[in-house]
Amino acid sequence: MSLSADIGKSGVALGGPALGAGRGPRLRPLLSRLLALRWIAVALVLVGWFVYYPIVDNFFVSTTNQDIFTGEVTQVGLDNYRRLAEDPVVGRALWNNGAYAVLSIVFQVFAAFCLAAIVEGLSSERWRNFWRALYFVPSAISTTVTGLLFYFIYQPDIGILDGLLKALNLEHWSHVWLGDPQTAIYAIIAMSQWQGFGYSTLLFTIAIQKIPQELYDAARMDGAGPLRQLWSITFPLTREMTGMMIIVTVTGAFQVFNEVMVMTGGGPNNSSQVLGTWLYEQGFNQNDMGYAAAIGSVVFAVTMLTGILQLWYTRRRRVLA
Amino acid sequence: MKRSLQSMTAIVAAMSALGAGAAAAQTAVADPAAPVEYEGTIKVLTKFGMQRLAPYFTELAQEYEAQHPGVTIELIQEDDDSVKGKTKTLVASNSIPDVFFSWTGTWGGNFIRGERAVDLTPVIGPDTEWGKTFAPAAVDAFVYDGKHYGIPLYLDAKFMGYSKPIFEKLGLSVPETLEDMLAACDTIKEAGITPISIGNKEPWVAVHYLGQLLAYNVPKDVLERDFDPATAEYADPGYVASLEQFKAIADRCTIGAGMNGISYQNALQELSDGKSAMYYQEIIEFDNSASAKTKLKPEEFGFFPLPAPKDAKGDPKALEGAPEGYMISSASENVPLALDFMKFVTSQANAKVLSAPPYGQPSAVIGGADPAQMSPAVVGGLEDIAEASYLMQWLDTVNHPRVAAAWLSNLQAFAGGSVTAEEVVAEVRAAAAAAK
Numbered sequence: 034m035s036l037s038a039d040i041g042k043s044g045v046a047l048g049g050p051a052l053g054a055g056r057g058p059r060l061r062p063l064l065s066r067l068l069a070l071r072w073i074a075v076a077l078v079l080v081g082w083f084v085y086y087p088i089v090d091n092f093f094v095s096t097t098n099q100d101i102f103t104g105e106v107t108q109v110g111l112d113n114y115r116r117l118a119e120d121p122v123v124g125r126a127l128w129n130n131g132a133y134a135v136l137s138i139v140f141q142v143f144a145a146f147c148l149a150a151i152v153e154g155l156s157s158e159r160w161r162n163f164w165r166a167l168y169f170v171p172s173a174i175s176t177t178v179t180g181l182l183f184y185f186i187y188q189p190d191i192g193i194l195d196g197l198l199k200a201l202n203l204e205h206w207s208h209v210w211l212g213d214p215q216t217a218i219y220a221i222i223a224m225s226q227w228q229g230f231g232y233s234t235l236l237f238t239i240a241i242q243k244i245p246q247e248l249y250d251a252a253r254m255d256g257a258g259p260l261r262q263l264w265s266i267t268f269p270l271t272r273e274m275t276g277m278m279i280i281v282t283v284t285g286a287f288q289v290f291n292e293v294m295v296m297t298g299g300g301p302n303n304s305s306q307v308l309g310t311w312l313y314e315q316g317f318n319q320n321d322m323g324y325a326a327a328i329g330s331v332v333f334a335v336t337m338l339t340g341i342l343q344l345w346y347t348r349r350r351r352v353l354a
Numbered sequence: 355m356k357r358s359l360q361s362m363t364a365i366v367a368a369m370s371a372l373g374a375g376a377a378a379a380q381t382a383v384a385d386p387a388a389p390v391e392y393e394g395t396i397k398v399l400t401k402f403g404m405q406r407l408a409p410y411f412t413e414l415a416q417e418y419e420a421q422h423p424g425v426t427i428e429l430i431q432e433d434d435d436s437v438k439g440k441t442k443t444l445v446a447s448n449s450i451p452d453v454f455f456s457w458t459g460t461w462g463g464n465f466i467r468g469e470r471a472v473d474l475t476p477v478i479g480p481d482t483e484w485g486k487t488f489a490p491a492a493v494d495a496f497v498y499d500g501k502h503y504g505i506p507l508y509l510d511a512k513f514m515g516y517s518k519p520i521f522e523k524l525g526l527s528v529p530e531t532l533e534d535m536l537a538a539c540d541t542i543k544e545a546g547i548t549p550i551s552i553g554n555k556e557p558w559v560a561v562h563y564l565g566q567l568l569a570y571n572v573p574k575d576v577l578e579r580d581f582d583p584a585t586a587e588y589a590d591p592g593y594v595a596s597l598e599q600f601k602a603i604a605d606r607c608t609i610g611a612g613m614n615g616i617s618y619q620n621a622l623q624e625l626s627d628g629k630s631a632m633y634y635q636e637i638i639e640f641d642n643s644a645s646a647k648t649k650l651k652p653e654e655f656g657f658f659p660l661p662a663p664k665d666a667k668g669d670p671k672a673l674e675g676a677p678e679g680y681m682i683s684s685a686s687e688n689v690p691l692a693l694d695f696m697k698f699v700t701s702q703a704n705a706k707v708l709s710a711p712p713y714g715q716p717s718a719v720i721g722g723a724d725p726a727q728m729s730p731a732v733v734g735g736l737e738d739i740a741e742a743s744y745l746m747q748w749l750d751t752v753n754h755p756r757v758a759a760a761w762l763s764n765l766q767a768f769a770g771g772s773v774t775a776e777e778v779v780a781e782v783r784a785a786a787a788a789a790k
Binding site for chain 1: 465
């Protein structure tokens with residue numbers, strides 16, 4: 034903005050003296066702006082080709098039936114979307130993604146915020162560093178490795194979880210966690226919270242550290258206790274981080290794939306399918322790329338909507354402030 | 355996590371765009387007289403990605419490269435599960451390797467339908483020099499529309515592997531019928547041992563049980579008709595009977611619904627560790643179940659075909675299994691070299707290496723299975739394959755993908771106890787109708 038404005042004013046930058054010579058005053062800024070575009074042209078082409086073109090193309094693909102072996106393409110209009118609306122597994126996947134989002138907000142946003150506030154409230158720097166590191170360690174492990182780790186933890190009879198329940202005389206609670214359609218997705222979500230909790234805590238820790246200490250000192254002088262400080266200082270001044278964490282968490286919940294693939298593959302009987310794994314199943318196992326693209330469009334719509342809502346919320350907060 | 359899904363959606367779009375824009379390759383026919391130019395790179399997609407099997411192709415590639423310095427063999431090694439997705443990804447992006455793994459049945463038929471595989475009839479047909487080196491049934495398994503498209507590498511079939519020490523300790527003999535096996539399970543369970551370890555997290559495991567039971571309960575011609583969505587009816591009572599028999603096995607011989615939470619590899623390990631008495635496995639897994647490194651030693655390992663029920667209406671001599679092999683891509687720029695490499699792979703000397711431990715993959719090459727070098731169990735399994743009335747192909751590769759998916763997910767639900775046998779058959783029937 035400022036660069037193009039400067040160019041427009043001088044008429045000499047980049048294009049040299051001849052740039053605006055003999056042309057009207059309205060044309061000059063336009064030409065200057067167009068010339069300025071060349072600096073971002075490469076980036077625009079790359080982003081357009083690798084980000085926006087696949088999004089648009091994905092929609093067109095979703096209006097076709099394609100056979101990857103023969104290369105045959107049949108136009109089917111919105112049939113794949115009609116099929117999608119009637120597909121009970123898509124409903125199940127949406128529910129699972131929704132549950133993923135809600136539970137992730139509870140644990141990775143609100144619980145992580147509380148934990149970060151508690152850790153930052155510790156007087157000992159050494160203990161603060163220790164707890165930060167301890168909570169962050171699971172985030173350093175890859176999702177696939179964590180998935181395999183929890184697959185063994187959840188194993189019936191020989192898994193650590195059932196072993197622990199037996200040791201605590203809670204044998205009646207032991208369960209085929211990943212093999213039962215009622216518990217499979219929640220067992221996966223629990224693993225995901227374990228892994229993501231520390232990362233969220235660390236981000237909240239950074240946000241809390243940015244709050245000027247003087248505010249807390251003043252509040253203390255006014256007689257505010259720790260809870261009052263949390264509610265009246267920490268919470269409002271980390272609101273932007275909270276908003277960002279919600280959008281990241283919800284978007285992530287609708288894009289979840291690896292952990293489900295590793296731990297259950299979407300089973301048993303599709304009970305733990307999420308949109309990502311169902312997309313993969315349709316596209317890569319059932320040779321139904323058109324339908325897979327339609328599922329991809331749903332994922333895009335949901336995450337896009339979340340992003341728009343978040344942008345609207347953030348802008349509104351700024352205006353109110 | 356997030357990036358992978360974004361990438362995958364982009365891949366779906368990009369692959370589809372490529373697929374839409376690029377017509378499938380033209381049918382190519384191998385020319386036996388074509389000279390081999392020992393120069394360039396040959397890409398090979400194998401199903402030997404598992405640690406135990408990977409060295410086979412790795413060593414052969416190194417040996418071939420040493421013999422022909424101008425040639426590079428580039429291996430893409432996948433395992434049993436990942437090879438399906440990998441193959442389709444490569445096909446969709448028109449980058450299928452020169453040599454690629456294939457099952458028989460509908461899976462292999464896809465490549466023929468899309469003109470992706472070279473017609474090998476002139477080089478591996480029944481009267482050709484190379485063709486005569488293979489077991490005829492193995493080569494014929496890759497015949498589509500009267501033409502030969504596959505190079506069979508090994509034979510495969512499903513058997514019940516068992517621990518001889520546990521059977522001997524409990525005074526059990528090899529069961530003759532399904533009812534005998536269920537009774538043996540009761541005895542084993544009373545002794546505090548898991549009769550059959552089973553892991554159905556990968557849902558094809560239960561589907562393999564059902565495939566063998568269907569061969570016993572449903573006449574062959576009915577099965578063949580039902581495998582084709584255009585003629586499928588799924589009206590034979592043998593389907594429900596087979597499912598009920600599987601239910602009986604699950605209830606009396608296994609941990610039941612818990613099987614859905616266990617991987618097949620863990621279940622196999624239970625037999626190897628002596629924690630279970632039986633495990634239903636492929637002949638190519640025999641040397642993995644019992645070896646010098648496992649608690650269950652090779653001499654303690656026994657096997658028998660899954661016993662047929664007494665009043666089976668199908669074919670009690672049928673055996674579930676199929677040869678597995680390789681095809682040559684019609685897009686390959688050096689078909690003669692790719693064929694030359696596969697001739698090297700299927701030479702009698704290399705076939706013997708493949709059949710012997712630690713690989714234990716009984717070669718499809720005549721004389722490539724040397725009993726002196728092989729595990730006795732693998733030799734015995736090969737004899738059973740030879741005596742089988744016919745080989746019932748895997749349900750998940752012989753069927754249309756949509757029908758296969760219906761079998762896979764519904765059988766998992768059936769094993770978990772949430773649907774009835776009749777409901778499973780109804781779902782499969784509906785999937786076949788939708789696939790027409």
